[in-house]
Amino acid sequence: xxxxxxxxxxxxxxxxxxxxxxxxxxxxxxxxxxxxxxxxxxxxxxxxxxxxxxxxxxxxxxxxxxxxxxxxxxxxxxxxxxxxxxxxxxxxxxxxxxxxxxxxxxxxxxxxxxxxxxxxxxxxxxxxxxxxxxxxxxxxxxxxxxxxxxxxxxxxxxxxxxxxxxxxxxxxxxxxxxxxxxxxxxxxxxxxxxxxxxxxxxxxxxxxxxxxxxxxxxxxxxxxxxxxxxxxxxxxxxxxxxxxxxxxxxxxxxxxxxxxxxxxxxxxxxxxxxxxxx
Amino acid sequence: xxxxxxxxxxxxxxxxxxxxxxxxxxxxxxxxxxxxxxxxxxxxxxxxxxxxxxxxxxxxxxxxxxxxxxxxxxxxxxxxxxxxxxxxxxxxxxxxxxxxxxxxxxxxxxxxxxxxxxxxxxxxxxxxxxxxxxxxxxxxxxxxxxxxxxxxxxxxxxxxxxxxxxxxxxxxxxxxxxxxxxxxxxxxxxxxxxxxxxxxxxxxxxxxxxxxxxxxxxxxxxxxxxxxxxxxxxxxxxxxxxxxxxxxxxxxxxxxxxxxxxxxxxxxxx
Numbered sequence: 001x002x003x004x005x006x007x008x009x010x011x012x013x014x015x016x017x018x019x020x021x022x023x024x025x026x027x028x029x030x031x032x033x034x035x036x037x038x039x040x041x042x043x044x045x046x047x048x049x050x051x052x053x054x055x056x057x058x059x060x061x062x063x064x065x066x067x068x069x070x071x072x073x074x075x076x077x078x079x080x081x082x083x084x085x086x087x088x089x090x091x092x093x094x095x096x097x098x099x100x101x102x103x104x105x106x107x108x109x110x111x112x113x114x115x116x117x118x119x120x121x122x123x124x125x126x127x128x129x130x131x132x133x134x135x136x137x138x139x140x141x142x143x144x145x146x147x148x149x150x151x152x153x154x155x156x157x158x159x160x161x162x163x164x165x166x167x168x169x170x171x172x173x174x175x176x177x178x179x180x181x182x183x184x185x186x187x188x189x190x191x192x193x194x195x196x197x198x199x200x201x202x203x204x205x206x207x208x209x210x211x212x213x214x215x216x217x218x219x220x221x222x223x224x225x226x227x228x229x230x231x232x233x234x235x236x237x238x239x240x241x242x243x244x245x246x247x248x249x250x251x252x253x254x255x256x257x258x259x260x261x262x263x264x265x266x267x268x269x270x271x272x273x274x275x276x277x278x
Numbered sequence: 279x280x281x282x283x284x285x286x287x288x289x290x291x292x293x294x295x296x297x298x299x300x301x302x303x304x305x306x307x308x309x310x311x312x313x314x315x316x317x318x319x320x321x322x323x324x325x326x327x328x329x330x331x332x333x334x335x336x337x338x339x340x341x342x343x344x345x346x347x348x349x350x351x352x353x354x355x356x357x358x359x360x361x362x363x364x365x366x367x368x369x370x371x372x373x374x375x376x377x378x379x380x381x382x383x384x385x386x387x388x389x390x391x392x393x394x395x396x397x398x399x400x401x402x403x404x405x406x407x408x409x410x411x412x413x414x415x416x417x418x419x420x421x422x423x424x425x426x427x428x429x430x431x432x433x434x435x436x437x438x439x440x441x442x443x444x445x446x447x448x449x450x451x452x453x454x455x456x457x458x459x460x461x462x463x464x465x466x467x468x469x470x471x472x473x474x475x476x477x478x479x480x481x482x483x484x485x486x487x488x489x490x491x492x493x494x495x496x497x498x499x500x501x502x503x504x505x506x507x508x509x510x511x512x513x514x515x516x517x518x519x520x521x522x523x524x525x526x527x528x529x530x531x532x533x534x535x536x537x538x539x540x541x542x543x544x545x546x547x548x
Contacts, residue, residue: 180370182365182367183369183370185329186361186368186380187369187380189359189361190380190440191355191356191357191383191384192391193353196388199388199392200372200383201369204370205371208371
């Protein structure tokens with residue numbers, strides 16, 4: 001009692017107010033409710049606009065259970081098994097090639113896109129390359145590459161390399177910008193050339209990140225290499241699309257299970273290696 | 279011999295860190311630059327090898343005007359200037375040996391640097407230097423495994439490996455405990471004698487400066503306010519350097535005494 005009485009009296013004799021509310025990002029509570037109402041109205045409008053009715057949803061569920069029953073159990077003839085094997089090998093090879101080529105392009109781009117290393121014009125160029133690469137989904141690039149280069153894995157590799165650069169160079173550039181300038185300065189103070197400063201002062205600081213990102217990107221590319229085939233850019237994706245187009249649902253589900261398996265293997269290898277690096 | 283004449287530095291924000299500082303450092307003397315935080319000590323040391331570009335003034339090392347050199351010539355000149363840093367600035371992920379050998383980078387090709395392929399003479403000298411600083415058995419350890427004192431000794435070994443004409447030490451003891459600080463300064467003093475090169479130490483621990491330096495330069499707000507041997511240092515000088523008082527204005531000996539003690543202990547704590 002005494003304690004709270006003491007606390008509630010200000011030095012000048014007044015009392016402290018006990019009312020407190022957490023700070024809000026809204027100007028006041030009316031704004032807050034207006035914004036919430038708008039979000040709800042917008043969602044309702046979207047559903048109406050797409051004409052998703054309960055009936056439509058129930059019909060959809062029926063078709064879904066029909067599909068599921070035709071998918072199970074998974075099955076594949078020996079010719080289909082051969083198709084899966086060659087498709088998976090092609091996807092895997094595409095992932096490996098595009099990871100290696102993508103990284104070889106990404107590392108110089110990352111150095112160019114590091115504000116603390118590159119002069120302003122080069123920095124802008126590096127950031128531009130990254131932005132363009134990140135602006136497009138790999139399927140968009142794959143469609144363009146298929147038209148430009150023809151069907152097959154080459155188009156897929158081009159799409160994945162393009163996509164790798166934006167991801168890898170951006171994250172590596174951020175790591176380079178976060179490095180300890182002191183270490184670089186010490187190398188510079190010993191009279192090292194700019195290249196030696198990179199070799200001795202910068203790369204040792206970012207090498208764990210380079211390894212970690214490479215394995216991570218390899219695992220992402222494995223996943224993506226299974227999908228670019230849908231637009232004709234090589235890999236297991238085209239086999240999957242054909243299976244569905246021919247209503248071969250039990251074969252389709254087999255391919256899906258194989259894709260899940262290789263993606264999981266890729267992810268666990270990547271997680272293991274990244275764990276070892278850090 | 280290092281001759282610095284009228285060195286000034288104004289930072290882009292308009293902050294005048296150095297206002298025309300001149301001095302000459304030669305032989306194998308230990309020169310300690312003292313002064314309060316923000317006096318321009320670090321800027322001064324960093325302007326010598328142009329890690330910070332001075333605004334005006336000249337720095338001449340054995341008749342080479344460092345301030346007028348091109349980037350390429352500057353790299354050659356920097357080989358002759360060893361530097362020891364407050365935060366050691368070692369390459370954390372590399373081994374002790376690689377760090378010490380980085381003192382030779384100015385003499386090897388890019389490819390050799392990439393392959394860590396240094397001449398045998400360099401490796402031999404690196405081992406000898408590591409033995410001297412007491413770290414020979416740590417040659418293959420990564421430096422991030424070492425203690426602060428050990429790291430600073432690696433930093434000193436790296437500077438020695440440059441076979442420099444002068445060593446600059448920018449707050450070499452600020453990150454260390456008092457005992458380790460003493461060891462590091464002992465080492466720097468020995469090196470000055472053995473290698474017959476001068477050492478310029480920028481230091482804020484006044485007691486260490488008085489103990490180890492042959493000569494003091496007191497800096498306040500970018501200007502030299504005191505020059506002389508430690509024996510000339512007294513309370514009035516301290517007032518001039520650390521509180522910007524006019525020399526000889528000590529009026530109240532008792533009050534001054536208390537002040538001085540506080541000042542010294544604050545400096546040690548930092």
